[in-house]
Amino acid sequence: MHKVVILGTGPAGLTAAxxxxxxxxxxxxxxxxxxxxxxxxxxEVENFPGFIDGIxxxxxxxxxxxxxxxxxxEFKRGWVTDVDLSQKxxxxxxxxxxxxxxxxxxxxxxxxxxxxxxxxxxENIGSGLSTCATCDGFFYRGKKVIIVGGGDSAMxxxxxxxxxxxxxIIVHRRDELRASKxxxxxxxxxxxxxxxxxxxxxxxxxxxxxxxxxxxKNNETGxxxxxxxxxxxxxxxxxxxxxxxxxxxxxxxxxxxxxxPGTTETNIPxxxxxxxxxxxxxxxxxxxxxxxxxxxxxxxxxxxxxxITDWSQTLNEVNEG
Numbered sequence: 489m490h491k492v493v494i495l496g497t498g499p500a501g502l503t504a505a506x507x508x509x510x511x512x513x514x515x516x517x518x519x520x521x522x523x524x525x526x527x528x529x530x531x532e533v534e535n536f537p538g539f540i541d542g543i544x545x546x547x548x549x550x551x552x553x554x555x556x557x558x559x560x561x562e563f564k565r566g567w568v569t570d571v572d573l574s575q576k577x578x579x580x581x582x583x584x585x586x587x588x589x590x591x592x593x594x595x596x597x598x599x600x601x602x603x604x605x606x607x608x609x610x611e612n613i614g615s616g617l618s619t620c621a622t623c624d625g626f627f628y629r630g631k632k633v634i635i636v637g638g639g640d641s642a643m644x645x646x647x648x649x650x651x652x653x654x655x656x657i658i659v660h661r662r663d664e665l666r667a668s669k670x671x672x673x674x675x676x677x678x679x680x681x682x683x684x685x686x687x688x689x690x691x692x693x694x695x696x697x698x699x700x701x702x703x704x705k706n707n708e709t710g711x712x713x714x715x716x717x718x719x720x721x722x723x724x725x726x727x728x729x730x731x732x733x734x735x736x737x738x739x740x741x742x743x744x745x746x747x748x749p750g751t752t753e754t755n756i757p758x759x760x761x762x763x764x765x766x767x768x769x770x771x772x773x774x775x776x777x778x779x780x781x782x783x784x785x786x787x788x789x790x791x792x793x794x795x796i797t798d799w800s801q802t803l804n805e806v807n808e809g
Contacts, residue, residue, distance in 0.1 A: 490516050491795075492787050493580065493590040495568060498525025499773045500763025501596035502552040503780030504787075509559035511788050516590070517556070517563045518582060520729075525549065525598050526619075526764075527773055534626065536773055545614075548773070573736045573756050576794075591795065592758045592787045595737070595745060596780060597729040599764040599771070604636065604722060608692030616699025617692055617720045621645035622772065628653045628719050634702050636689055637723035638662060643671040645723050650680040657715060659684040659704060684715060692720060728765050737761070744768045752783040758794065760786050 492508055494501050494517045501517060508515040527533065527545035534542040543551075557563065566582040573593075580588045601619035603609055609617060618624040621635075622645075629652045635642050638660035649656045658675065663686040665672050675681050687704040693714055694700055701716040728743040738746045738755040745761040747753055752760040762779035764771050 489577075490514070490588065490590040491791055492516070492592045492594065493518060493578075493588060494594045494596060495580075496520065496525065496596035496598055496763065496765075497549070497553065497563070498527065498596060498598050498763055498776060499549075499552065500598075500765075500776040500780035500783070501525075501594070502549065502556055503777040504594050504596060504762060504784040505556035505561040506552070506559060507781055507784035508787065509556055509561040511784070512560075513788060513791070515556075515561050516588070517561055518568060518580075518585075518588075519563060519565045520567055520597065526601065532627075533623070533773065535623070568732050571733060571736065573733075573759060576758070578758065592790055593760070594752075594783045594787055595730075595733075595754075595759065595761040595765055596763040596776075596783070597732075597765050599726040599728040599744070599768075601722065601726050602724045604689050604692075604724070606689055606691055608694060609722075612692050612694045612699050612720075615697065616694065616718065617722065619722050620771070621648050621721050621723070624719075624721075625649050625652050630654050631718035632716070633657070633719040633721060634659055634684075634715060634717045635721045635723055636660070636702075637725075638665040638667060639723070639725065640667045640671045641725065642723040643667045643675045645721060646675055646681055647678055649721065650678055653680070653719075655682060656680055657682045657684050657717065659687055659689060659702065659715070661688045661707065662686060663707075726764070726768070726771070728768075730765060740768075742768065752779060752786050758787075758790055760790075 491513050492515045497519050505515050505517050532542045566585040570581040572579040578593050632655045633653045634657045635646045636659045646656050686707045691703040701714045703714050705712050730743045745766040752762050760783040762783035763776040
């Protein structure tokens, strides 16, 4: 029986763990199948405050974890398969750990970037292939890069990358874009942006050290070609990791958790959400960490006012349920 359980170990979850551990709340942190979140797939992080020369993504996450452990946060490896949020004491079924009961719950399970699922993609993540232009665009100053995607996010990232890259090629498998007209117009008016429409990505090409290009098929002629580039940015959307909640928490049409404005509170009292699982706009490590702090403070205040005092009665209710 725990005061608070945190699901996820990205910047949001680990920041929440640090704050709650320092407040003597003894948080339990459940690590999923990718401890550390998306930052473990990146190389150097230069825009997280406090690191003058930058820091490797995995090192940043390791430091945050050790900081949480120093104050008493307890980490458990497992995968949440089911949750029951219908009672004041929340029940979590965790693969490898069994059932966990908690007074409050922080959801920081993040969002997973959609990938192309083509050869050469996985092995080049962090070696020239990225899913975040804001995070990695600086490394391509004066270089040629490819953006794969046809929506608003792809157009926005393409325009952003022209601040650094010498040329940005937008590759999309259709001959028409899904992006709004205003976003398309902005991209088409940018002299640094070239177009590779109606071309299907087939393979990420690399030399064993870094990306060198993208193999594509011309959907009209069937011909294949390699578009040479120093980097590839995949911008085909994200999927929030909320399926395991089975509709018990209010989300938008895509699946991002809805929180009350100015807080991390969800529609269920005692359940809080932070990080990318509730943020479909910024998706930055620093903004995720900020909401992790908010969730910890919200959970602490909730527990001060709604603490379960008679655990024996609660246990009986759980067992009967």
